Amino acid sequence: MTKRYWRCYVCNDIHYGVAPPxxxxxxxxxxxxxxxxxxxxxxxxxxxxxxxxTPEGFRAAIEAFAGPNEFRVQPDKExxxxxxxxxxxxxxxxxxxxxxxxxxxxxxxxxxxLVCPCNFPAHETYRGLPGGECWCGLFVKKSD
Amino acid sequence: MARLLMFYGRECPHCKKMHPLVDQLEKExxxxxxxxxxxxxxxxxDLMRSFKDAIAPKCGQQLRVPxxxxxxxxxxxxxxxxxxxxxxxxxxxx
Numbered sequence: 531m532t533k534r535y536w537r538c539y540v541c542n543d544i545h546y547g548v549a550p551p552x553x554x555x556x557x558x559x560x561x562x563x564x565x566x567x568x569x570x571x572x573x574x575x576x577x578x579x580x581x582x583x584t585p586e587g588f589r590a591a592i593e594a595f596a597g598p599n600e601f602r603v604q605p606d607k608e609x610x611x612x613x614x615x616x617x618x619x620x621x622x623x624x625x626x627x628x629x630x631x632x633x634x635x636x637x638x639x640x641x642x643x644l645v646c647p648c649n650f651p652a653h654e655t656y657r658g659l660p661g662g663e664c665w666c667g668l669f670v671k672k673s674d
Numbered sequence: 675m676a677r678l679l680m681f682y683g684r685e686c687p688h689c690k691k692m693h694p695l696v697d698q699l700e701k702e703x704x705x706x707x708x709x710x711x712x713x714x715x716x717x718x719x720d721l722m723r724s725f726k727d728a729i730a731p732k733c734g735q736q737l738r739v740p741x742x743x744x745x746x747x748x749x750x751x752x753x754x755x756x757x758x759x760x761x762x763x764x765x766x767x768x
Contacts, residue, residue, distance in 0.1 A: 609687045616685025620713060630685040633712050633722055633737035644736075654734055665738060667687060 535571035536563040544571050585614050588627075592668070595647060601656075601669045613668050617646050631666035676767040677745040680707040681722045684714055688754035689740040695757045705764045712739060725750070 536550035537543070541557040550563030583591065589603075589610070596602045604610050616630025627646045628634060634641045643649065650656050650664030662671045680696060682689035699705050710718035722729070722737060728748035729741055741752040742760070744767045751763045 612685050612687050612690065616683065616713070619685060623714070630683045630713060631688060631739055633681075633683075633719060633739065635723065635726070635737060665734070 535566050535568055537566045537570070537574065538562045539564055542574060544574055546571070585618055588614060588617070592647060596669060601651075601671050604663075604668050604670055606667075609667060613666055629666050675704065675706075676747060678705065678707045678764060678767060679721075679725075679743045679745055680709045681712050681718070681739050681741040681743070682709060683739045684711055686739050691754050692740045692760070695760050698757065699761055699764060703761070703765065705761075707742070707764075 531548055533547050536545040536547070538545075538554040538557060538559065540559045540562050541554060543554055543556045545551060545563060550565075553560050554562045592603055604613075613630060617627045620626070620628040620630060624634060626641075628641065628644045629646050629648060632644050634644065646666075647669065648664065650669060653665060655665050656662035656669075656671065660671070661673065663669065680692070682692070693709075696707055696709070700707070710721060712719040712722050722741070725743055725745070725748070726737060729737055729743060729750045729752065732750045733741060733752040738752050740754065741750055742763060743750045747767065749767065751759075755763075
């Protein structure tokens, strides 16, 4: 499963995946994606306006992410504060928003699995458990 | 006495919960842990990585914190546990 880069020829949205979206999520044009190189994708993304995500912005992003799903953001504010500070420390020191409750192996593909939010619904601390949580506890399953 | 290590992250809430339990255990028993912070000290991180084969099978095939490790017997336990479980694990390491 090799992921590649794709560019919408109408609005220049960039997609990274095995296949492009059938409909561009931004301009809604059908069959609008053409394959490009990683170099082109990086240039297009790097040339765009700076969009720094502050810790507050990250909180809003994870709330929006959790909203329609079967999990929610941890209600313990103190825990969330500590975790978000760790995620941002890790981004500053190690390049990506790595989970503060795990450790990078230094294998790029393996370590992408540690970027918050990770694919925690597949993990043993969450899957099939009432009240399941991601490993760090930032996301908890909504009660029925 | 076995060489016991605790790997933790400064911003990990589970690790934060475990420190007072480790303090209590060290006060009540001869057990001692060497504690290593792994997100802000690359040398400590490399030390934890060097035990990956012992840790990963007990920790969802990953390196997770907090992790408690018997460096001699290569036995590991990870995650937030209650005092009794921590004590039981530490005392059985000999």
